[in-house]
Amino acid sequence: MKKLIIFLLFAGVVNAQSFTVKEISGDVKYQNGNSENWTSLLEGSKVSDDAIIITSDNSFVELEGKDVSFKLNELSAVSVSSIKKMNTDDLLLALAMEDMMNAPKEIEKNSDNTAVYGTETGQEHTLFIKSDNFGIKRLNGAVQLAKSDLLESAVVAARETYRKYPETKTISSYRIYFADILYEKGLYEEALDEFLDIQKLQLSENDRTVVNDKTESIKMKLLGE
Amino acid sequence: MITNGSILSQSSFGLNGYWGLSLNFNTPLYSYESNISNYSHLEDWGFSFLYGAEFSKSTNTNIYSISLAKTLEKHNLSTRFTPGYQKEFIFNTGESIIVEDTSAQSLTANFTYKELFGIGYSYKFTDQFNAGATFRFFTQDFSQEIVTPIFEDTLYLVRDTQEEKINFWKADIGVNYILNEYLNFSLASINLLNFGEKAENSNFEQFEIKRDLAALFGVNVTPINSLAVNFIYETTSSYQMSLNGYLGDLALGLTLFHDKYQEPTIAGMVPTISYKGEIFELFLSGVKYFSDRKKDFGVTGFLENGITNIINNPYSFDKVLLTVSININTIAKKSVEFIDVQVVKDIYPTFTDNYIDYPFAYAEIVNLTDEYVNVKPMARIEGVNEENIQSPISSIAPYDTAKVPFYIIVPETYVSDKAVLSYADFYLFVLSEQPDDQFQKAVLINSNNSWDGRVSNLQYFIKKDLEFSINYSKAVLSRNKTLLDTLHNELEDFYKAKILFYEFIKHLTYISDPRASGEYVQFPNETIELKGGDCDDLSVCYSSLLESVGIQTALVDYKANGKVRHVNVLFNTKLVPGQAKLITNNDTKYFIRESFDGKDEIWLPVEVTSLTNFETAWSLGSEKFNKEAINDLGIVKGKVAIIDIY
Numbered sequence: 001m002k003k004l005i006i007f008l009l010f011a012g013v014v015n016a017q018s019f020t021v022k023e024i025s026g027d028v029k030y031q032n033g034n035s036e037n038w039t040s041l042l043e044g045s046k047v048s049d050d051a052i053i054i055t056s057d058n059s060f061v062e063l064e065g066k067d068v069s070f071k072l073n074e075l076s077a078v079s080v081s082s083i084k085k086m087n088t089d090d091l092l093l094a095l096a097m098e099d100m101m102n103a104p105k106e107i108e109k110n111s112d113n114t115a116v117y118g119t120e121t122g123q124e125h126t127l128f129i130k131s132d133n134f135g136i137k138r139l140n141g142a143v144q145l146a147k148s149d150l151l152e153s154a155v156v157a158a159r160e161t162y163r164k165y166p167e168t169k170t171i172s173s174y175r176i177y178f179a180d181i182l183y184e185k186g187l188y189e190e191a192l193d194e195f196l197d198i199q200k201l202q203l204s205e206n207d208r209t210v211v212n213d214k215t216e217s218i219k220m221k222l223l224g225e
Numbered sequence: 226m227i228t229n230g231s232i233l234s235q236s237s238f239g240l241n242g243y244w245g246l247s248l249n250f251n252t253p254l255y256s257y258e259s260n261i262s263n264y265s266h267l268e269d270w271g272f273s274f275l276y277g278a279e280f281s282k283s284t285n286t287n288i289y290s291i292s293l294a295k296t297l298e299k300h301n302l303s304t305r306f307t308p309g310y311q312k313e314f315i316f317n318t319g320e321s322i323i324v325e326d327t328s329a330q331s332l333t334a335n336f337t338y339k340e341l342f343g344i345g346y347s348y349k350f351t352d353q354f355n356a357g358a359t360f361r362f363f364t365q366d367f368s369q370e371i372v373t374p375i376f377e378d379t380l381y382l383v384r385d386t387q388e389e390k391i392n393f394w395k396a397d398i399g400v401n402y403i404l405n406e407y408l409n410f411s412l413a414s415i416n417l418l419n420f421g422e423k424a425e426n427s428n429f430e431q432f433e434i435k436r437d438l439a440a441l442f443g444v445n446v447t448p449i450n451s452l453a454v455n456f457i458y459e460t461t462s463s464y465q466m467s468l469n470g471y472l473g474d475l476a477l478g479l480t481l482f483h484d485k486y487q488e489p490t491i492a493g494m495v496p497t498i499s500y501k502g503e504i505f506e507l508f509l510s511g512v513k514y515f516s517d518r519k520k521d522f523g524v525t526g527f528l529e530n531g532i533t534n535i536i537n538n539p540y541s542f543d544k545v546l547l548t549v550s551i552n553i554n555t556i557a558k559k560s561v562e563f564i565d566v567q568v569v570k571d572i573y574p575t576f577t578d579n580y581i582d583y584p585f586a587y588a589e590i591v592n593l594t595d596e597y598v599n600v601k602p603m604a605r606i607e608g609v610n611e612e613n614i615q616s617p618i619s620s621i622a623p624y625d626t627a628k629v630p631f632y633i634i635v636p637e638t639y640v641s642d643k644a645v646l647s648y649a650d651f652y653l654f655v656l657s658e659q660p661d662d663q664f665q666k667a668v669l670i671n672s673n674n675s676w677d678g679r680v681s682n683l684q685y686f687i688k689k690d691l692e693f694s695i696n697y698s699k700a701v702l703s704r705n706k707t708l709l710d711t712l713h714n715e716l717e718d719f720y721k722a723k724i725l726f727y728e729f730i731k732h733l734t735y736i737s738d739p740r741a742s743g744e745y746v747q748f749p750n751e752t753i754e755l756k757g758g759d760c761d762d763l764s765v766c767y768s769s770l771l772e773s774v775g776i777q778t779a780l781v782d783y784k785a786n787g788k789v790r791h792v793n794v795l796f797n798t799k800l801v802p803g804q805a806k807l808i809t810n811n812d813t814k815y816f817i818r819e820s821f822d823g824k825d826e827i828w829l830p831v832e833v834t835s836l837t838n839f840e841t842a843w844s845l846g847s848e849k850f851n852k853e854a855i856n857d858l859g860i861v862k863g864k865v866a867i868i869d870i871y
Contacts, residue, residue, distance in 0.1 A: 034844035036810045049856075050848065052813065079813065081856050093861045100860050102819040103777075103797075103869055134812070163817040163825065164802050 018048050019063040019080060026059025049081045054137060070148050077134060078141030086152035088185055094156040095190060135165025139174045151181050172198060172207050183218065192218045236415055237441055237457050238537040240275060240289060240546050241510050242480035242495035243467045245445030245455035246401060246409050249476060250499060252506045252550040255292040257305060259457060261413035262399030263345030263357035265301040267294055270553040277546030282519060289546065303345040310340040312535045322372055322384060332370035336432055338535050339364045355401040365391045367429040389429050393421025395436060411443035415459065461485060474501045487539050488516050508548040518542050560598045560655040562662040564589040564626065571669040573677055574639045575685045584630030588651055592621040601654040604631040606668055607647045609639055644671045676744040680782035680792055681868045683761060686746050687769040693750040694773035701728040702774065718776050719798045719808055723839045725770045730836045732756050763833040764792045771796050772870055781830060782866040783853055793832050793846055795867060800827040814847040
């Protein structure tokens with residue numbers, strides 16, 4: 001992480017933007033700025049970058065921005081500010097920021113908590129969990145960011161969701177999915193940290209094999225560097 | 226009858242040989258002959274005793290000199306008593322008388338020359354340049370038998386004695402210049418000033434010590450530590466050259482001297498062996514002349530040339546001399562000294578702990594010894610501290626320089642409503658209770674309300690007035706006790722913060738910095754009393770009120786970045802992420818921070834200057850925090866800083 005903090009000094013600026021609702025289907029709502037209420041989103045309306053959009057079952061919304069277009073599928077939630085192109089440097093900065101946000105005198109946390117929260121109902125390979133749990137909707141939104149080739153933003157959104165909705169951190173399928181993005185981006189140290197953390201979860205036989213293989217592979221890569 | 230003769234008073238010949246400005250020994254420097262400038266290595270007191278034997282036809286022993294010297298900072302004063310510095314001549318006048326028994330008796334003349342005592346003074350202007358003077362007292366006793374005719378009825382011839390005692394002082398000045406450890410020079414006068422009596426008897430006038438004006442020039446070369454080569458030249462054409470070798474505490478010296486009035490060209494030598502102990506020095510010297518001194522001398526030579534020196538002349542004899550010198554140092558040896566001191570911070574009296582954690586000044590110091598030295602630095606600011614404040618002890622390697630930090634304590638009781646220019650005294654202590662060195666520098670002490678613009682230092686304003694805040698908050702919360710009692714425990718901090726905010730803003734007005742000329746921060750009680758303040762004042766006040774009831778806070782520093790710098794407050798609700806729904810439906814309005822014990826907790830940003838209601842202040846705070854700290858990555862880019870109060 002120290003390397004990351006040094007590196008961040010040279011990073012560029014991340015810009016957010018506003019979007020227009022191009023197409024909408026089903027129940028799609030948004031929450032503007034600091035509002036406590038959800039409002040239905042209408043086709044053609046504009047959403048500012050401080051809004052959150054949420055979709056219900058069998059709903060979707062397609063947003064069009066100046067540089068980016070994005071489709072949010074059912075049972076998902078996304079902060080409009082997350083729909084943006086980031087580079088790897090920005091991702092590293094965002095990851096480093098997690099630690100900097102913490103209160104001082106932090107004590108090393110060795111969590112042995114492997115309890116599973118949320119609604120992981122045996123759909124180990126299904127990324128979209130049909131749930132009203134807002135945290136899971138946030139993760140679904142992050143997955144869709146990744147599928148829209150906004151990989152860095154997806155990882156940042158997922159990490160924020162893990163913090164605000166801790167139960168989502170125990171869902172191995174999401175964790176593996178986003179850890180893989182780190183791996184694919186060549187951020188091996190960050191990916192290794194994530195896979196080692198995932199190893200502490202209660203994993204299916206298949207997931208454990210995947211995670212172990214990945215962990216070993218990253219270690220080999222790091223040793224080869 | 227003796228009709229002619231001359232004698233020059235002593236010049237550079239010394240009974241311990243010539244050692245230049247030897248850095249190892251002080252004994253040769255008691256010689257006013259070669260050390261006219263009274264140069265000294267003494268740090269305090271010095272005493273020297275020179276005893277010797279002269280080998281004429283018989284062996285005569287003498288106390289040649291007893292010296293005492295004292296150094297006081299850059300001054301050195303010495304005095305010398307020289308009972309052995311004398312020479313007596315007895316001559317037949319060439320006349321004789323025949324007494325009644327018809328035996329002839331020769332008439333004699335007796336001339337005795339003595340240097341009795343002297344004093345010296347010198348001043349070291351710098352480590353390189355020394356100047357001084359010596360004053361020496363001489364006496365001359367002349368006695369000559371004569372025949373006096375008495376004319377009565379019969380002519381009588383009566384043997385009579387003419388006597389005269391003539392005293393005089395002579396003063397000379399000298400300078401020394403030490404170019405470096407390898408080379409130094411000396412320059413001095415000979416017979417610069419003379420004052421005293423003159424001979425009244427014309428028969429003796431011509432035999433007075435001659436005091437012709439002259440000068441001497443000395444050069445000492447030390448090509449290597451263990452060897453020194455010295456040369457001294459007098460404008461009377463006399464010179465000395467010497468070689469000194471050093472073997473630890475032992476030293477060997479050999480001086481060869483040329484005297485215009487002595488034969489052969491190198492008239493003699495002074496070999497010396499010396500030893501230097503902890504406080505004493507021993508010198509064993511010999512004076513060996515290369516011409517035969519035990520023959521009978523005719524009077525002709527004396528009449529033609531006189532003698533050139535009381536203790537070194539054609540009629541002097543070989544000698545053996547032992548000198549014991551004692552160097553007593555009652556002054557603690559200076560082990561370290563300041564090179565420079567740099568005050569790196571003005572003093573802001575409210576930042577009490579700051580000067581305990583961070584130095585307000587750094588000193589560059591040097592270890593003057595060949596051993597490791599533990600230095601105890603201390604400092605005191607006039608008007609702030611009554612006693613010296615000690616900083617951590619530093620260990621410095623031999624002859625090394627080091628940068629030493631100085632810390633200070635500003636007492637809680639210090640109060641000043643205006644800035645004052647004071648000064649700080651810096652001390653270095655090693656072993657004794659007296660400082661080895663001290664230094665003084667000006668320091669600006671600001672008023673209690675002054676602030677250096679660093680948001681991290683606002684914490685001192687928050688903490689300093691905590692007693693007021695405790696009383697204020699208690700009073701507010703007790704008025705809302707009923708509401709608080711009905712709340713779930715876990716929501717207590719959130720509602721306390723909310724209640725305190727409402728009460729706090731009730732009568733307040735936001736004012737941009739009322740003292741625009743400088744950074745000025747109000748203490749919480751001042752903000753409440755004045756009913757207003759700028760973002761610093763309001764954030765300090767609200768944070769202090771929350772801290773006073775045990776709610777953790779942090780200041781958020783939105784750094785200027787070309788715009789106006791801004792500060793607001795983050796506080797810890799103590800709620801865990803899963804409890805966020807208890808206070809909001811919008812997950813962008815709160816932020817998760819891991820506490821020191823590893824627990825994730827919900828923190829809320831509050832824009833204190835909104836002065837409307839808690840919800841608006843919270844919304845504005847989170848909006849700004851989301852945009853500048855999170856989305857723009859301000860925290861990692863250093864544009865936004867979170868400063869925890871405790």
